[in-house]
Amino acid sequence: MPRLSDERADGPKLRRGLRPLGLFAVMFFLVCAGPFGIEEMVPLAGPGLAILTLVAMALLWGAPYALVTAELVAAIPEQGGQYLWYRETLGRFWAFLLSWLDWLTWLFDSAIYPPLIAAYLATLIFKEPPHWLIWIVCLIVIWSCTWLNIRGVKALGQFSVALTGVVLAPLVVLVFVGWSEISLSPLQQWLPEGTTFSDALTYALI
Numbered sequence: 001m002p003r004l005s006d007e008r009a010d011g012p013k014l015r016r017g018l019r020p021l022g023l024f025a026v027m028f029f030l031v032c033a034g035p036f037g038i039e040e041m042v043p044l045a046g047p048g049l050a051i052l053t054l055v056a057m058a059l060l061w062g063a064p065y066a067l068v069t070a071e072l073v074a075a076i077p078e079q080g081g082q083y084l085w086y087r088e089t090l091g092r093f094w095a096f097l098l099s100w101l102d103w104l105t106w107l108f109d110s111a112i113y114p115p116l117i118a119a120y121l122a123t124l125i126f127k128e129p130p131h132w133l134i135w136i137v138c139l140i141v142i143w144s145c146t147w148l149n150i151r152g153v154k155a156l157g158q159f160s161v162a163l164t165g166v167v168l169a170p171l172v173v174l175v176f177v178g179w180s181e182i183s184l185s186p187l188q189q190w191l192p193e194g195t196t197f198s199d200a201l202t203y204a205l206i
Helices: 004-010 020-031 041-045 046-077 081-089 094-109 113-123 131-151 151-182 197-205
Strands: none
Touching: 020 151, 041 046, 041 197, 046 197, 081 094, 113 131, 131 151
16 A cells, blocks of 8 residues: 555645745735835825824734734634635625625725836836826736736746835835934924824825
8 A cells, every 4th residue: 555655756746836935925015015105195294193104004903903814714724714704703695795895895906006006107207107108007017917817826926026125125225325314303393384283194094
């Protein structure tokens, strides 16, 4: 009778999925993908309040969400994610409704990023980029993402790791360059001139 190790050696090789670094990179892009799209938050809310708001969101919203997810994954160690969690607590109808609403959320949310990327890239060349250029860049982004999904999760992980380095490298450089300009003045002095705390907080939360 052959041993289990022999069967594994003679059988088909298992395809490796995402490595830990690739999984981290994919999760990074799913969650935030960098500080893009919040440029108006700093001049309207002030740099101090903007940073405090981002830190508060991570601690008050992100951390509890991560702990709840970890607890539910440990309690129901099955594939299916939040669909199973809703089905176990609220029933099949609400689990089905959640799945469709979550799918629609990702559908509309994904439509934001190609124009955002196109706006960043186009403004590097043109002060006021033409619409045809934005459309072309959007199509390139969409087709590139489609090609990555067709290639499989391994290629997606490798690309995400490389893109994470590209995104974070300028931030690291800016932190070191601007370290001497950091001011530890009170929060009131971090606000824009002529802006009250309530107005700045409203801009930061929006």
